[in-house]
Amino acid sequence: MSEVAEMLPALLVAVPILLAAVPIVLGLRLERTGWSVAAVTTTALTAATVYLAAAVYETGRVVHVLGGWGETENRPQGVGIELVADEFSVLIALLVTITAAGALAYMRAGGPRGNTFYGGYLLLVGGLLGLSLTGDVFNMFVFLEIVGLATYAMIAAGDGPESAVAALKYLILGTVGASLYLIGVGFLFMATGALNMEVLGEAIPQIAEEGGSDLTLLRAAFAFIFVGFALKVAQWPLHTWQPDAYQHAPDGVTPVIAALVSTVSAYALGRIMYNVFGPEFLTATPYLTEIVVAVGAVSVVAGSTLAVIQRDVKRMFAYSSVSQFGLVVAAYGLVTQTAFVGAVVHLIGHGVMKAGLFIAAGLIAVGYGARTVDEYAGLAKNRPFAAGATALLLIALVGIPPSAGFIGKWYIAVGAVQAEAWTVAAVVFLSTMLTIAYAARLLEKMYFTPATPVESPHPPGPVAADGGEPAGRDSIRRGSPEAVSFGMLAILVTIALSAVVIGFAGGAFFEWLEPFTSEVFTE
Template sequence: MSRLAELLPALLVAAPILLATVPIVLGLRFERTGWSVAAVTTTALFAATAYLAAAVYETGRVVHVLGNWGEPQGIGIELVADEFSVLIALLVTLTAAGVLAYMRVGGPRGNTFYAGYLLLIGGLLGLSLTGDVFNMFVFLEIVGLATYAMIASGDGPESAVAALKYLILGTVGASMYLIGVGFLFMATGALNMQVLGEVIPAVVEEGGSDLTLLRAAFAFIFVGFALKVAQWPLHTWQPDAYQHAPDGVTPVIAALVSTVSAYALGRVMYNVFGPEFLTATPYLTEIVVTVGCVSVLAGSTLAVIQRDVKRMFAYSSVSQFGLVVAAYGLVTQTAFVGAVIHLIGHGVMKAGLFIAAGVIALGYGARTVNEYAGLAKNRPVAAASTGILLIALIGIPPSAGFIGKWYIAVGAVEAELWPVAAVIFLSTMLTLAYAARLLEKMYFTPPTPVESPHPPGRVAADGGEPEAGVETARDGGSLLEGDSIRRGSPDAVSFGMVAILVAIAVAAVLLGFAGGAFFEWLEPFTEEVFTE
């Protein structure tokens, strides 16, 4: 293993956090440099992550112990790149770089915004690579603070209220997680995930008060993550946050923030507590599966009745993450791999769907389901890409949505939990219901004066009051200084925005052929977890 590969986990976390100061410093002299700094940084991060993934494939897990201290005591700070974490890190860096193609014109703009953007990416990479449960809390807070600010950067009081709601509930979730970490430390005297994974089986075998502490720790940690992952009924922050965040921000939040939190839950469940603890604790797996299944059905049902497209996709995320949580509770190797595939696929699909919603809002003025009427005729590429992503979300093969659901369903059959397979089928029908509404509007409903968006007008480019016949931008100040674009015209949407949307739609289909590759990639990790 090269020295560079050993250093990369630390560099991937430190670089974006440190470089977050660069847009602010450059902003003292230059304007509009934040996007360029973010684009160069995220592209370099993706290249570095790809190199790290190659090293993991060749030599196995890469561990970086900060300061070369702490491994014997179990309380030092470690960053770990293994088959599981490096997949999430690739998703984070690739999505972060790709969404910038939308933000170049679609906004928001401003050096301070891109400073927060880089801080968010650094926190997400830290959350993906940390090997320490306390530092997982630290990165959860970094991600949360950056996300609150980005949501609040939207226009109007609704964005500020949504950010405040997320702040309050997110703080409660992080606090619950930290309490669980405290109980975990009291029971084991360790914070390092690898050490905890070795100590906890002994505590389970011995029983006593330490086992009670462990069960309390898991309860607090699970509830904390259930709030972060937006599981019903703790999901109430997510629809408001997704709907009222700027259009350029929502793809990042939807594709990454809850996805990485769901990854962290799986990491703690399987690397820290382990399958033995999960199956030995009475009713634990049943509770986890129930929470996930209820979220699947509740999220899908609420998505069906939404009129606002971004809010519909937000409730869809509640359902999709419920499926991942239910898969974690099945405690089978097949279901776990299905959960990982679904996490990756969902991140790709939701990034694409929210970019599509932003492109259509900017270029066509449509934000509700009824306003999508006739979209295929006026915006054929955007409509086709949206349609492909909706079909993938339903789970029609070959697509990323299908392959993840298939493996989770097979895992449910292996665990002899047939109701979970039934929930997957029912949720697919509900997903078809709300996806079909959009497809029908786009392709089979001609626009009427009631359903059509407001007539296009000139968008204020300087953030000031619009002129007569001009409507203000609803995406958090999306225009370059001195520019103006017309909604409902090709001028409103750049080639890069359409290109990234098409690329994501193609990726959602290609991932449907990658089930075997995911199984092969994750095999070293799953064999270690499920055979110990």
């Protein structure tokens, strides 16, 4: 393994966090340089992550111990900061960097432009990469807080009091979730004396076998950690922050937080469940897997049902995310290799699809003036490329093969059958039917309902591309074709096509994750 590959995990986390100050400093002398700094940084991060993924594929996991503390014999067991790139984490890191870079193509014309915003954007990317690559449960809390603080600021960047209220709600509930997680970490440390995930993964089975008070601490730790992540991943009934946050965040912000923030939190939950506690602890603890599956299954039904009755498109997609993440949590609770791979595939696919759908919603709002389902009437005639890409993403979300939505649901359903969890298999089918219900509403409006004077949106006057105050020559008129740039449309079409391409990669995902799953499920 090359020295460059060994340093990459640390650089991927440190570089965006350090460069987050650059747009703010440059803003003292220059205006609107933040986008350029963010674009160069995220492009370089994408290239570095691809290189790291290649190294993982060739040589296996890459571990970087900060400060080289792991090289000393006096290092206490399980203490120290490690960053780990393996088959699981590097997939999420690729999703983060590619999405972060791609979303900037939309933000160039359709997103916030302030230098401070892009400073927060780079801080968010660094936090997400840290959350993806950390090998330490306490530092996972640190990165959760970095991600949370950056997300609060980005949601509050929207216009109007609704954005501020949504950000405050996310701040309060997100802090509660992180605090519950930290309490769980405290119980873990009390029971094991370790914080390193690998050491914890070795110590917990021994404690579970011996029993006693330490086992009670472990069960309490899992309970607090799971509830904390259930809030972060927006599982019903702890989901209430997500619809408001997604609806009232700026159109350029929503694709990023929808595709990445809860997705990486769901990844972190899977990492804790399988690398720290392990399948044996999960299956041996009474009612644990049943509770996890029940939380996920109820979230699937509740989220899909609430999505069906929404009129605002962004709010509909937000409730859809509650449902889709419910599938992932339920798959985690099945504790089978096939269901776990399905959960990972669904995480990747959902991140891609939701990034595309929220970019489409923002693009249509800017270029057509439509934000509600009724206002999408006649969209296919007036905006054929935007409507076509949106339709393709909706079909993928339903799970029509070949698409990203199908392959993830397929593996989860197969894993449910293997585990004889017939309720989960039924929930997968029911979620597909409910997804068809709200997707069909949009498709029917776009392609089969002519626009009427009542349904047609009424574009306001000139507004800035970031939705703020008019900005001179940068002002645009919502509802006009010139409001949508080529880059905005190109990134939407690219994401829609990617959602189909991922559907053909099911076998590749299984092969890629095989070293990780074999180690986890055979121990």
